[in-house]
Amino acid sequence: MAHNSDGNEKQVHYVGDSRVKAKKEKLYPKDYSEFPGKTEAFFPNFLLKEWMVAVVVMVGFMALVMAHEPPLGELADPTNTSFLPVPDWYFLFLYELLKFEWASGPFVVIGTVVVPGVMFGALMLVPWLDRSKERRPFKRPVTTGLMMLSLISIVILTWAAEDEHQKQLASLPRGADENTEIVAVEDPGFEIYKNNACVNCHGQELEGLQGPSLRGIGDGYTEDELFDIIDHGKGTMPAGMFQGTEEEKKVLVDWLLKQTTGEEKKEGQSDH
Structure with missing residues (x-):
């Protein structure tokens, strides 16, 4: 710092001195305090701008919604337990x-x-x-x-x-195979099946209504697995649906095991 004759201070600038670090611009966004008088109130100024942008986006979104037909599923059915x-x-x-x-x-x-x-x-x-x-x-x-x-x-x-x-x-089990016929229709197990809640979901002909088809079920499950499903349920099927005695349950399982397609049973297969 130097003084001239009239006593006023005079700034001295050093040029070309490598010891003086050059002033560099910040590489990160400036603080809000560095913009005095250039900010705006959040409400309503800023919020109004955001709402205007939201309206434009919403209009574009609704245009796409109306331009494309929505993928609708099956008709509403309160008795469909597999939904x-x-x-x-x-x-x-x-x-x-x-x-x-x-x-x-x-x-x-x-x-x-x-x-x-x-x-x-x-x-x-x-x-x-x-x-x-x-x-x-x-x-x-x-x-x-x-x-x-x-x-x-x-x-x-x-x-x-x-x-x-x-x-x-x-x-979820696969649907009914129309080419598979019911086996042993005169078996007592078929009567037990029709007199229980099983028929409401699996159909009179084992074709599968709200529940899966039971045609060919003997190819996919063992005796122990069928007992476990009847007692504890499987997938959307709740436990305790069978209301018969243990003897009737055994007759029903034996009859279900007879429902085969005639093909050799695959080891470890657990669906139908």
């Missing part, structure tokens, strides 16, 4: 959440109201809960951590729900 209801993909994480003991049954309010309410409520309150001027994610560990935790949880729950649904679909 597996599944929500749309964006609600699969909540669908999976309700399968946990602490979020279902007597605690279903936690899974349907409390948890979603906390999640979406926190999302709406973010502008007021996080008032940090920092824009870099690693400088806002709490907010960034919560967001990453939410995203990871939604992805994992969605994947778990879809994976379980695909396994349930794979476990």
